[in-house]
Amino acid sequence: MAPALPRLLSAGAWPRPLGLHVLRAATPGPAGPRGRTLGSAAPAAQSEPAGGGGLADPRDRVLSEPLRHPDFFSVRELFSVRSLFDARVHLGHKAGCRHRFMEPYIFGSRLGQDIIDLEQTAAHLQLALNFTAHVAFRGGIILFVSRHRQFCHLVENTARDCGEYAHTRYFKGGLLTNAPLLLGPGARLPDLVVFLHTLNNVFEPHVAVRDAAKMNIPTVGVVDTNCNPCLLTYPVPGNDDSPPAVELFCRLFRTAVRRAKDKRRQVEALYRLQGREGPSAVTGPPS
C-alpha cells in the first residue's frame, strides 16, 4: 500500500500538508444510514476485480486507524492546567452543596468553597474531547444539551458553528425513548450527548442523562460539585457556572469536532483523488 494514506492516518498528522501518491482504484462507498454502531463500516457497493481485495481494506483502515492512537486528533494540546485555572474551572460550589459522588474529584475546600482537582479534570477532559472527536470523525450526531438560561444562546451558536445539534430548551418527555412518535418515524437518534450543564432549572439531574443511558447513547458531561456524575460515560469535573469556564468548554468542543471533521474530509478527498488516478482499465472514473 502506498504510504500516503497511512501518513494521513498517523497520529498528529493534522494539519501538515501531504503529498499525493497513486493508489489502486478504491471507490469509497457512500455513507449509508448507519445506526449507532461505531465499529462497523458499511460494505462497499461495488467490488472491482483488480482492487477487490484492497477495496474494503482502505475503508476499514480509515475507520480503524484513528483508534490505534491514544490521542489521534491531538486534543491534549488544546488546553493546559494553566488555561483551565485561568478560566476558573477549578471553582466549585459551597461545601453544603457538595454531591457525595463528586468527592473523589474535589481537591479540597477553601473558605467553604470546594476546589476541583484540575489534574483529574485535565485527564477526564482529554478523554472526553478525544471521544467527541472520534465520534465526529465517524460522522456521528452530537447533541449539545444545556438548560442554563444564561448560556443557552452560546451553546446553540457553538453547535451551529461545528455543524452539530443543540437542545437548550424544554426537554419533552419521550424525545429519546419515544423518538418515532416525537421526531417522526425513521428519525436517527444522536450518537453522543454532550452536557454543558448536567442540572436543569430546578437543580435536578437533566432527564436526558437517564434517557441517554437507557438508549445506550454515550454521554459526555461537565459536572460541577453539586452534580451526579454516575450515569455519564465521560464526566468532566469542572465549573459550569462562570462564563469564562463555559466559554472555554464550548471552544474546546467546537475545535475538537471541527478538527475531526476536517480530518475526515481530507481523508475522503484523498480517496477520491486516488480513485480517479487509479488504472482506468478496471472501471471508469467513479461518479
Add this chain to the structure above:
Amino acid sequence: MAASCVSCGAAVSRRLLLRPPLSLAPRQVLWKAAELQSVPGPQILRLKHVTVVTTKKNVKAPRRETYTVDFIKKQIEEFNIGKRHLANMMGEDPETFTQEDIDRAIAYLFPSGLFEKRARPIMKHPEQIFPKQKAIQWGEDGRPFHYLFYTGKQSYYSLMHDAYGKILDIEKHKNQLQAKGLFSEKNKTIDLIGSRWLIKEELEEMLVEKLSDQDYRQFVQLMERLLQSGAAEEEFVQSFRRSVTVQSKQQPIEPVQRDAQGMAFSTSEGKRKSAKAEAVVYEHGSGRIKVNGIDYLLYFPVLQDREQLMFPFHFLDRLGKHDVTCTVSGGGRSAQAGAIRLAVARALCSFVTEEEVEWMRQAGLLTSDPRVRERKKPGQEGARRKFTWKKR
C-alpha cells in the same frame, strides 16, 4: 366494524293502512310476511322486524392525513389542466384566467343552494386546500438539516434564537457607542399604533408548527423586548405585525344635501326592536323636533323618551343648533325613541369632525341595538321563566 343485530322480541303491532309494500334496504329491516286476519274490517298487522344497528367498535381516532410531495405536485398539475379546460368551457382565454374568473365559473356551472359558504363547490389552488406540511427533515445519511431538530419545534426555537441574537447585537453596539461617547439618546421608537402582533394561529401557520400558549406569550415578550432595545430591526419586527383597520373609518357618513331653500340637511335611518325611523337633520336650526308631523313634546309625553332624542345633541354640545324632522313606524314608545336616536346620531355624523364621530362610536351612539324579543319556549311559561316548581 362490528354489526350487532337488535331484534325486537315482542311483536311491534302497528295499524297499517293498505299500502303498497315499501322497498327498504333488505339488510336494514326484515319484514316478515304480514298475516292477514280472517276477520274483515281494519286490519291490525303484527310485524316482527329485525333491525340491523351498526355500531362502531375500536375505531382509532382519525390522524392528521399526511400528503406526500408527489401527491401535491400531481394535484397542482391537475388543477392547472382543469383551469384551462374550464376557461375553454367558458369561452375565455386560458392564459388570462384568474382565480376570480374560476370562482365565477364554478358558481355558474354548479349553482348551490347551501347556506354554508364553505360547503359549496370550490376550485382553488391545492396549496390553499391542503394544509401546509413539513417536508422530510433529514438527508440520506439520517442527519437532520436543522441544528435545532431535536428540540421538536425547530422553526419556533430558531426564531427565538435569532431574535435574542439581534437583541444581544443591539446591546453590544450600544455599549460600543457609549464607550466611544457617541451614544445619543434619540429615541426612534417604531410606531405601533394601527398594527397588532400576530395571533397564535397566524404564528402557527407561519412556522408550520404547533405552539402552546406559553410559547406564544414568550414570543410576544421577546419581540417587545427587541422593540425596546432599539429601532434597528424594524423590518424584522414589522414582519410579525399586522395592520388593524381603524374602526371609525368604517362608519359610512351620509353626504350633506341641500333643499330648495338652500338649507343644508342630511338624512339617515335607524332601527330598534321592530321600530324603523328616518330622520332629516338640518344644519342650522333652533332645536325643534317633529315626529310624524307632531311636535316631540306631544308625541313622547314621557321624559325618558325625550331624553333619548336629546342625547346625541347633548353629547356633542349642539342642543339648540339643529332642527329635526323624522318619521317612525312600528314598535312601542321606547323602541321608537331608540330608533330615532340612532337615525339622528347617524345623520349628525355629516356635520361633525372625524374625532367626534369616533367619540360617538365609542359612546355607543352609532351602534344599532341588537336586542330583540326572545321567543317563548315550549315547556316554559316565557322565554326564561319556568313553570312553578312543586315539590310534590
